[in-house]
Amino acid sequence: MTIRTVQAVAAAGLAVGVLVCSPGIARAGWTAAGRGTVPVAAGRMPVVGEVGIQVAAAKVTIAWPAAAHATGYRVVRYAAGTSTTAVVGAGCSGVLTATTCTETGVPDGTWEYAVRAVRNSWSGALSARVPAAVATTAAVTTTFPVDKATYTTSAWAGGCPSPGFCGTSTPASGQSITKVEYSLQSGTKFWNGNNFNAGSERYFTASGTTNWSVPFAVTNFPTGKGTYTLSVRVTASSGQTTTRTTDFTVER
Amino acid sequence: MLKPLSMVLSVALLVTGAVIAYPADDALAVDVTLAAQGAPGGLGVSGSAVTGLYPGNKGQLTVVVKNPYRFPVSITAVSGHLVATSRPGCKATYANLTIGRYAGAPALPARIAAGKQARLGYLPVWMPAKSVADACQGATFTLRLNATARKAG
Numbered sequence: 001m002t003i004r005t006v007q008a009v010a011a012a013g014l015a016v017g018v019l020v021c022s023p024g025i026a027r028a029g030w031t032a033a034g035r036g037t038v039p040v041a042a043g044r045m046p047v048v049g050e051v052g053i054q055v056a057a058a059k060v061t062i063a064w065p066a067a068a069h070a071t072g073y074r075v076v077r078y079a080a081g082t083s084t085t086a087v088v089g090a091g092c093s094g095v096l097t098a099t100t101c102t103e104t105g106v107p108d109g110t111w112e113y114a115v116r117a118v119r120n121s122w123s124g125a126l127s128a129r130v131p132a133a134v135a136t137t138a139a140v141t142t143t144f145p146v147d148k149a150t151y152t153t154s155a156w157a158g159g160c161p162s163p164g165f166c167g168t169s170t171p172a173s174g175q176s177i178t179k180v181e182y183s184l185q186s187g188t189k190f191w192n193g194n195n196f197n198a199g200s201e202r203y204f205t206a207s208g209t210t211n212w213s214v215p216f217a218v219t220n221f222p223t224g225k226g227t228y229t230l231s232v233r234v235t236a237s238s239g240q241t242t243t244r245t246t247d248f249t250v251e252r
Numbered sequence: 253m254l255k256p257l258s259m260v261l262s263v264a265l266l267v268t269g270a271v272i273a274y275p276a277d278d279a280l281a282v283d284v285t286l287a288a289q290g291a292p293g294g295l296g297v298s299g300s301a302v303t304g305l306y307p308g309n310k311g312q313l314t315v316v317v318k319n320p321y322r323f324p325v326s327i328t329a330v331s332g333h334l335v336a337t338s339r340p341g342c343k344a345t346y347a348n349l350t351i352g353r354y355a356g357a358p359a360l361p362a363r364i365a366a367g368k369q370a371r372l373g374y375l376p377v378w379m380p381a382k383s384v385a386d387a388c389q390g391a392t393f394t395l396r397l398n399a400t401a402r403k404a405g
Contacts, residue, residue: 030402031328033398034294035399036296037394037396039302040311041391041393043309043389120384121383
Protein backbone atom coordinates (compact mmCIF):
# COMPACT_ATOMS: atom_id res chain seq x y z
CA MET A 1 0.00 0.00 0.00
CA THR A 2 2.70 2.38 1.00
CA ILE A 3 4.82 1.43 -1.92
CA ARG A 4 1.99 2.05 -4.43
CA THR A 5 1.56 5.55 -3.10
CA VAL A 6 5.21 6.32 -3.42
CA GLN A 7 5.20 5.01 -6.96
CA ALA A 8 2.26 7.23 -7.87
CA VAL A 9 3.99 10.31 -6.54
CA ALA A 10 7.15 9.33 -8.29
CA ALA A 11 5.30 9.01 -11.57
CA ALA A 12 3.88 12.51 -11.20
CA GLY A 13 7.29 13.90 -10.48
CA LEU A 14 8.63 12.19 -13.52
CA ALA A 15 6.03 13.77 -15.69
CA VAL A 16 7.04 17.19 -14.46
CA GLY A 17 10.62 16.22 -15.00
CA VAL A 18 9.95 15.53 -18.66
CA LEU A 19 8.52 18.98 -19.04
CA VAL A 20 11.48 20.48 -17.26
CA CYS A 21 13.75 18.73 -19.64
CA SER A 22 11.87 20.13 -22.61
CA PRO A 23 12.07 23.93 -22.34
CA GLY A 24 10.17 24.56 -25.53
CA ILE A 25 7.16 22.64 -24.42
CA ALA A 26 7.32 24.13 -20.99
CA ARG A 27 7.22 27.74 -22.18
CA ALA A 28 4.44 27.09 -24.62
CA GLY A 29 2.25 25.67 -21.92
CA TRP A 30 2.80 28.30 -19.25
CA THR A 31 0.15 30.95 -19.01
CA ALA A 32 -0.98 33.19 -16.27
CA ALA A 33 -4.09 35.22 -15.98
CA GLY A 34 -5.57 37.81 -13.78
CA ARG A 35 -8.61 39.97 -13.56
CA GLY A 36 -9.89 42.96 -11.77
CA THR A 37 -12.84 45.30 -11.79
CA VAL A 38 -12.89 48.94 -12.76
CA PRO A 39 -15.74 51.46 -12.46
CA VAL A 40 -16.92 53.53 -15.37
CA ALA A 41 -19.12 56.40 -14.31
CA ALA A 42 -21.73 57.86 -16.60
CA GLY A 43 -22.36 61.57 -16.55
CA ARG A 44 -25.63 63.28 -15.90
CA MET A 45 -27.38 65.95 -17.93
CA PRO A 46 -27.21 69.29 -16.16
CA VAL A 47 -30.18 71.45 -15.33
CA VAL A 48 -30.52 74.41 -17.65
CA GLY A 49 -29.83 77.73 -15.95
CA GLU A 50 -32.06 80.75 -15.64
CA VAL A 51 -34.60 81.02 -18.42
CA GLY A 52 -35.52 84.43 -19.78
CA ILE A 53 -38.91 85.32 -21.28
CA GLN A 54 -40.14 88.12 -23.50
CA VAL A 55 -43.78 88.37 -24.45
CA ALA A 56 -45.12 90.35 -27.38
CA ALA A 57 -48.80 89.74 -27.99
CA ALA A 58 -49.05 86.08 -28.97
CA LYS A 59 -45.29 85.66 -29.41
CA VAL A 60 -43.18 84.39 -26.55
CA THR A 61 -39.41 84.44 -26.90
CA ILE A 62 -37.52 82.14 -24.57
CA ALA A 63 -33.77 82.20 -24.03
CA TRP A 64 -31.53 80.16 -21.78
CA PRO A 65 -27.82 79.60 -21.17
CA ALA A 66 -26.09 76.73 -22.89
CA ALA A 67 -25.77 73.59 -20.79
CA ALA A 68 -22.64 71.46 -20.77
CA HIS A 69 -22.84 68.19 -22.71
CA ALA A 70 -26.19 69.15 -24.24
CA THR A 71 -26.69 68.67 -27.94
CA GLY A 72 -30.19 70.09 -27.85
CA TYR A 73 -32.99 71.46 -25.74
CA ARG A 74 -36.69 70.92 -25.29
CA VAL A 75 -39.07 73.68 -24.28
CA VAL A 76 -42.06 72.83 -22.12
CA ARG A 77 -45.05 75.09 -21.48
CA TYR A 78 -47.36 74.59 -18.54
CA ALA A 79 -50.64 76.16 -17.61
CA ALA A 80 -49.53 78.32 -14.69
CA GLY A 81 -49.50 76.58 -11.35
CA THR A 82 -50.35 73.18 -12.77
CA SER A 83 -48.55 70.14 -14.08
CA THR A 84 -50.60 70.27 -17.26
CA THR A 85 -48.39 70.74 -20.26
CA ALA A 86 -49.52 72.43 -23.43
CA VAL A 87 -48.44 71.57 -26.92
CA VAL A 88 -45.63 73.95 -27.71
CA GLY A 89 -46.27 75.72 -30.96
CA ALA A 90 -44.16 76.48 -33.96
CA GLY A 91 -40.74 77.89 -33.30
CA CYS A 92 -40.12 76.13 -30.00
CA SER A 93 -41.32 72.60 -30.66
CA GLY A 94 -39.12 69.53 -30.87
CA VAL A 95 -35.43 69.42 -30.08
CA LEU A 96 -33.77 72.78 -30.54
CA THR A 97 -30.08 73.25 -31.10
CA ALA A 98 -30.11 76.99 -30.44
CA THR A 99 -30.45 78.52 -26.98
CA THR A 100 -33.38 80.70 -27.87
CA CYS A 101 -36.68 80.30 -29.65
CA THR A 102 -39.90 82.17 -30.26
CA GLU A 103 -43.21 80.43 -29.93
CA THR A 104 -45.91 82.02 -32.00
CA GLY A 105 -49.64 81.76 -31.70
CA VAL A 106 -49.58 81.36 -27.94
CA PRO A 107 -53.14 81.52 -26.60
CA ASP A 108 -54.11 84.17 -24.07
CA GLY A 109 -53.46 83.08 -20.53
CA THR A 110 -50.82 82.76 -17.90
CA TRP A 111 -48.22 80.18 -18.79
CA GLU A 112 -44.99 78.88 -17.35
CA TYR A 113 -42.04 77.89 -19.46
CA ALA A 114 -39.21 75.51 -18.61
CA VAL A 115 -36.34 74.06 -20.62
CA ARG A 116 -34.50 70.78 -20.38
CA ALA A 117 -31.16 69.83 -21.87
CA VAL A 118 -31.02 66.72 -24.03
CA ARG A 119 -28.33 64.60 -25.55
CA ASN A 120 -29.55 61.84 -27.81
CA SER A 121 -31.63 59.57 -25.61
CA TRP A 122 -30.80 61.43 -22.42
CA SER A 123 -32.92 64.21 -20.99
CA GLY A 124 -31.98 66.47 -18.14
CA ALA A 125 -34.25 67.71 -15.42
CA LEU A 126 -36.43 70.73 -16.16
CA SER A 127 -35.19 74.17 -15.37
CA ALA A 128 -37.06 76.41 -12.98
CA ARG A 129 -40.36 77.56 -14.47
CA VAL A 130 -40.68 81.13 -15.66
CA PRO A 131 -44.13 82.76 -15.97
CA ALA A 132 -45.39 84.42 -19.13
CA ALA A 133 -48.68 86.28 -19.24
CA VAL A 134 -50.01 86.36 -22.76
CA ALA A 135 -52.72 88.80 -23.77
CA THR A 136 -53.26 89.38 -27.44
CA THR A 137 -55.49 92.43 -27.05
CA ALA A 138 -55.59 95.40 -24.71
CA ALA A 139 -58.22 95.48 -22.03
CA VAL A 140 -60.13 98.55 -20.84
CA THR A 141 -62.43 98.98 -17.90
CA THR A 142 -64.67 101.81 -16.89
CA THR A 143 -64.74 102.32 -13.16
CA PHE A 144 -67.28 105.10 -13.30
CA PRO A 145 -70.01 105.24 -14.40
CA VAL A 146 -71.04 101.67 -13.77
CA ASP A 147 -72.89 99.92 -16.54
CA LYS A 148 -76.69 100.15 -16.23
CA ALA A 149 -76.48 102.41 -13.16
CA THR A 150 -78.51 105.58 -12.55
CA TYR A 151 -76.91 108.66 -11.05
CA THR A 152 -78.26 111.74 -9.39
CA THR A 153 -76.33 114.97 -9.31
CA SER A 154 -74.80 114.18 -5.96
CA ALA A 155 -73.96 110.60 -6.93
CA TRP A 156 -72.26 111.81 -10.08
CA ALA A 157 -70.03 114.08 -8.06
CA GLY A 158 -68.68 111.20 -6.00
CA GLY A 159 -67.87 108.76 -8.77
CA CYS A 160 -64.29 109.66 -9.68
CA PRO A 161 -61.65 111.73 -7.88
CA SER A 162 -62.86 114.58 -10.10
CA PRO A 163 -66.45 114.40 -11.34
CA GLY A 164 -66.61 112.69 -14.71
CA PHE A 165 -65.56 109.34 -16.19
CA CYS A 166 -62.60 107.22 -15.09
CA GLY A 167 -61.20 103.74 -15.51
CA THR A 168 -58.15 101.65 -16.33
CA SER A 169 -56.60 99.96 -19.32
CA THR A 170 -54.14 97.08 -19.68
CA PRO A 171 -51.98 96.70 -22.74
CA ALA A 172 -51.50 93.48 -24.64
CA SER A 173 -48.36 91.46 -23.88
CA GLY A 174 -45.26 93.35 -24.82
CA GLN A 175 -47.16 96.47 -25.83
CA SER A 176 -48.23 99.74 -24.29
CA ILE A 177 -51.32 101.94 -24.41
CA THR A 178 -50.67 105.05 -26.43
CA LYS A 179 -54.06 106.72 -26.25
CA VAL A 180 -57.38 106.55 -24.47
CA GLU A 181 -60.36 108.27 -26.08
CA TYR A 182 -64.02 108.50 -25.33
CA SER A 183 -67.28 109.33 -27.05
CA LEU A 184 -70.67 109.92 -25.53
CA GLN A 185 -74.00 109.19 -27.13
CA SER A 186 -77.48 110.31 -26.22
CA GLY A 187 -80.15 108.73 -28.37
CA THR A 188 -79.10 109.32 -31.94
CA LYS A 189 -76.87 112.26 -31.08
CA PHE A 190 -73.31 112.45 -29.90
CA TRP A 191 -71.33 114.73 -27.63
CA ASN A 192 -69.54 117.38 -29.67
CA GLY A 193 -67.50 118.91 -26.87
CA ASN A 194 -70.23 121.31 -25.80
CA ASN A 195 -73.52 119.49 -26.12
CA PHE A 196 -75.21 116.43 -27.60
CA ASN A 197 -75.92 117.80 -31.01
CA ALA A 198 -73.35 115.99 -33.17
CA GLY A 199 -74.85 113.83 -35.83
CA SER A 200 -71.95 111.40 -35.88
CA GLU A 201 -69.67 109.93 -33.27
CA ARG A 202 -66.70 112.03 -32.17
CA TYR A 203 -63.90 110.84 -29.96
CA PHE A 204 -62.11 113.04 -27.44
CA THR A 205 -58.83 112.24 -25.72
CA ALA A 206 -58.91 111.26 -22.08
CA SER A 207 -56.19 112.01 -19.55
CA GLY A 208 -53.79 109.16 -18.75
CA THR A 209 -53.64 105.68 -20.18
CA THR A 210 -53.45 102.80 -17.71
CA ASN A 211 -55.41 105.01 -15.34
CA TRP A 212 -57.49 107.29 -17.43
CA SER A 213 -60.02 109.98 -16.53
CA VAL A 214 -62.27 112.53 -18.20
CA PRO A 215 -63.55 115.58 -16.31
CA PHE A 216 -67.21 115.83 -17.12
CA ALA A 217 -69.51 117.98 -15.06
CA VAL A 218 -72.99 116.70 -14.40
CA THR A 219 -74.27 119.99 -15.78
CA ASN A 220 -73.16 118.83 -19.24
CA PHE A 221 -76.10 116.47 -19.22
CA PRO A 222 -79.48 117.88 -20.12
CA THR A 223 -81.85 118.38 -17.23
CA GLY A 224 -84.25 115.61 -16.53
CA LYS A 225 -83.63 111.93 -16.95
CA GLY A 226 -81.53 110.70 -19.79
CA THR A 227 -79.75 107.54 -20.82
CA TYR A 228 -76.26 107.72 -22.30
CA THR A 229 -73.68 105.44 -23.77
CA LEU A 230 -70.02 106.02 -22.96
CA SER A 231 -67.57 104.43 -25.40
CA VAL A 232 -63.94 104.24 -24.30
CA ARG A 233 -61.42 103.33 -26.97
CA VAL A 234 -57.80 102.47 -26.18
CA THR A 235 -55.11 102.35 -28.81
CA ALA A 236 -52.12 100.04 -28.29
CA SER A 237 -48.59 100.64 -29.53
CA SER A 238 -49.32 98.10 -32.25
CA GLY A 239 -52.13 100.33 -33.49
CA GLN A 240 -54.73 97.86 -32.40
CA THR A 241 -57.75 99.38 -30.68
CA THR A 242 -60.12 98.03 -28.07
CA THR A 243 -63.43 99.66 -27.22
CA ARG A 244 -65.69 99.22 -24.23
CA THR A 245 -69.16 100.70 -23.90
CA THR A 246 -71.06 101.57 -20.74
CA ASP A 247 -74.76 102.48 -20.60
CA PHE A 248 -75.87 104.69 -17.73
CA THR A 249 -78.63 107.06 -16.74
CA VAL A 250 -78.36 110.54 -15.27
CA GLU A 251 -81.24 112.19 -13.50
CA ARG A 252 -80.83 115.83 -12.61
CA MET B 253 15.45 -1.09 -6.97
CA LEU B 254 14.45 0.98 -4.01
CA LYS B 255 17.33 3.35 -4.35
CA PRO B 256 16.50 4.69 -7.86
CA LEU B 257 12.89 5.00 -6.87
CA SER B 258 13.76 7.10 -3.85
CA MET B 259 15.91 9.33 -6.04
CA VAL B 260 13.03 9.99 -8.41
CA LEU B 261 10.78 10.52 -5.47
CA SER B 262 13.11 13.11 -3.98
CA VAL B 263 13.25 14.96 -7.29
CA ALA B 264 9.51 14.94 -7.43
CA LEU B 265 9.22 16.28 -3.91
CA LEU B 266 11.78 18.94 -4.61
CA VAL B 267 9.82 20.05 -7.65
CA THR B 268 6.55 20.01 -5.74
CA GLY B 269 8.11 22.16 -3.04
CA ALA B 270 9.17 24.66 -5.65
CA VAL B 271 5.61 24.87 -6.96
CA ILE B 272 4.35 25.72 -3.52
CA ALA B 273 6.96 28.41 -3.02
CA TYR B 274 6.64 29.99 -6.48
CA PRO B 275 3.48 29.26 -8.40
CA ALA B 276 5.14 29.63 -11.76
CA ASP B 277 8.79 29.18 -11.11
CA ASP B 278 11.08 29.42 -14.07
CA ALA B 279 11.96 25.77 -13.73
CA LEU B 280 8.39 24.57 -14.04
CA ALA B 281 5.84 24.16 -16.74
CA VAL B 282 2.62 24.60 -14.86
CA ASP B 283 -0.61 26.06 -16.02
CA VAL B 284 -1.49 28.62 -13.41
CA THR B 285 -4.96 29.29 -14.57
CA LEU B 286 -5.84 29.25 -10.91
CA ALA B 287 -4.25 32.65 -10.76
CA ALA B 288 -7.05 33.96 -12.93
CA GLN B 289 -9.50 32.82 -10.34
CA GLY B 290 -8.01 35.00 -7.71
CA ALA B 291 -5.47 32.59 -6.35
CA PRO B 292 -2.49 34.30 -4.74
CA GLY B 293 0.23 34.98 -7.22
CA GLY B 294 -1.94 35.68 -10.30
CA LEU B 295 -1.52 38.76 -12.42
CA GLY B 296 -2.73 41.88 -10.77
CA VAL B 297 -5.08 43.64 -13.16
CA SER B 298 -6.54 47.06 -12.60
CA GLY B 299 -7.38 50.14 -14.59
CA SER B 300 -7.95 53.82 -14.37
CA ALA B 301 -11.52 54.73 -13.57
CA VAL B 302 -13.40 56.44 -16.36
CA THR B 303 -15.82 59.18 -15.42
CA GLY B 304 -18.22 61.51 -17.15
CA LEU B 305 -19.31 59.41 -20.09
CA TYR B 306 -22.24 60.72 -22.14
CA PRO B 307 -24.12 59.28 -25.08
CA GLY B 308 -21.76 59.34 -28.03
CA ASN B 309 -18.73 60.02 -25.84
CA LYS B 310 -15.70 57.78 -25.82
CA GLY B 311 -13.35 57.21 -22.91
CA GLN B 312 -10.09 55.33 -22.45
CA LEU B 313 -9.72 52.84 -19.68
CA THR B 314 -5.99 52.53 -19.13
CA VAL B 315 -4.95 49.05 -18.11
CA VAL B 316 -2.42 48.42 -15.37
CA VAL B 317 -0.97 44.95 -14.83
CA LYS B 318 1.30 43.78 -12.05
CA ASN B 319 3.59 40.86 -12.66
CA PRO B 320 3.98 39.03 -9.35
CA TYR B 321 6.43 36.48 -10.72
CA ARG B 322 10.15 36.33 -10.42
CA PHE B 323 10.61 36.39 -14.17
CA PRO B 324 9.36 38.66 -16.93
CA VAL B 325 6.07 37.91 -18.60
CA SER B 326 4.47 38.98 -21.84
CA ILE B 327 0.90 40.15 -21.63
CA THR B 328 -0.76 38.52 -24.60
CA ALA B 329 -4.36 39.57 -24.23
CA VAL B 330 -6.39 42.16 -22.40
CA SER B 331 -10.14 42.34 -22.55
CA GLY B 332 -13.03 43.66 -20.58
CA HIS B 333 -16.70 43.02 -20.18
CA LEU B 334 -19.59 44.52 -18.32
CA VAL B 335 -20.69 42.77 -15.18
CA ALA B 336 -22.99 45.20 -13.40
CA THR B 337 -24.43 48.69 -13.16
CA SER B 338 -25.57 50.68 -10.18
CA ARG B 339 -29.07 51.44 -11.49
CA PRO B 340 -31.90 48.98 -12.05
CA GLY B 341 -33.18 50.71 -15.17
CA CYS B 342 -29.73 50.72 -16.72
CA LYS B 343 -28.78 47.22 -17.74
CA ALA B 344 -25.25 45.98 -18.15
CA THR B 345 -25.53 45.61 -21.88
CA TYR B 346 -23.48 46.85 -24.77
CA ALA B 347 -26.41 49.01 -25.81
CA ASN B 348 -25.60 51.12 -22.79
CA LEU B 349 -21.83 50.80 -22.66
CA THR B 350 -19.60 49.27 -25.28
CA ILE B 351 -16.06 48.08 -24.68
CA GLY B 352 -13.66 48.00 -27.54
CA ARG B 353 -10.46 46.08 -28.21
CA TYR B 354 -7.20 46.82 -26.49
CA ALA B 355 -5.43 49.73 -28.13
CA GLY B 356 -2.61 52.14 -27.53
CA ALA B 357 0.97 51.58 -26.51
CA PRO B 358 2.57 49.26 -25.82
CA ALA B 359 1.07 46.89 -28.33
CA LEU B 360 0.50 43.33 -27.25
CA PRO B 361 2.36 41.23 -26.38
CA ALA B 362 3.74 43.66 -23.83
CA ARG B 363 6.64 42.71 -21.61
CA ILE B 364 6.53 43.35 -17.89
CA ALA B 365 9.67 42.81 -15.84
CA ALA B 366 9.70 40.45 -12.90
CA GLY B 367 7.83 41.82 -9.92
CA LYS B 368 6.97 45.05 -11.70
CA GLN B 369 3.75 46.85 -12.47
CA ALA B 370 3.24 48.38 -15.86
CA ARG B 371 0.81 50.83 -17.31
CA LEU B 372 -0.27 49.40 -20.62
CA GLY B 373 -2.56 50.67 -23.35
CA TYR B 374 -6.27 51.11 -22.96
CA LEU B 375 -9.65 49.69 -23.67
CA PRO B 376 -11.91 52.18 -25.41
CA VAL B 377 -15.30 52.49 -23.77
CA TRP B 378 -18.22 54.46 -25.12
CA MET B 379 -21.91 54.97 -24.79
CA PRO B 380 -23.73 54.36 -28.05
CA ALA B 381 -25.38 57.64 -28.93
CA LYS B 382 -28.81 56.31 -29.76
CA SER B 383 -29.28 53.24 -27.61
CA VAL B 384 -28.08 54.18 -24.14
CA ALA B 385 -30.97 54.30 -21.72
CA ASP B 386 -31.97 57.54 -20.04
CA ALA B 387 -31.80 55.64 -16.75
CA CYS B 388 -28.05 55.33 -17.21
CA GLN B 389 -27.56 58.95 -16.25
CA GLY B 390 -25.33 58.98 -13.19
CA ALA B 391 -24.94 55.20 -13.23
CA THR B 392 -21.70 53.44 -12.43
CA PHE B 393 -20.82 50.49 -14.64
CA THR B 394 -18.58 47.78 -13.31
CA LEU B 395 -16.18 46.35 -15.88
CA ARG B 396 -14.21 43.18 -15.36
CA LEU B 397 -10.77 43.29 -16.91
CA ASN B 398 -9.04 40.11 -17.93
CA ALA B 399 -5.40 39.73 -18.83
CA THR B 400 -3.41 36.71 -19.84
CA ALA B 401 0.31 36.31 -20.03
CA ARG B 402 3.01 33.89 -20.95
CA LYS B 403 6.54 33.72 -19.81
CA ALA B 404 8.65 36.22 -21.66
CA GLY B 405 11.36 34.74 -23.83
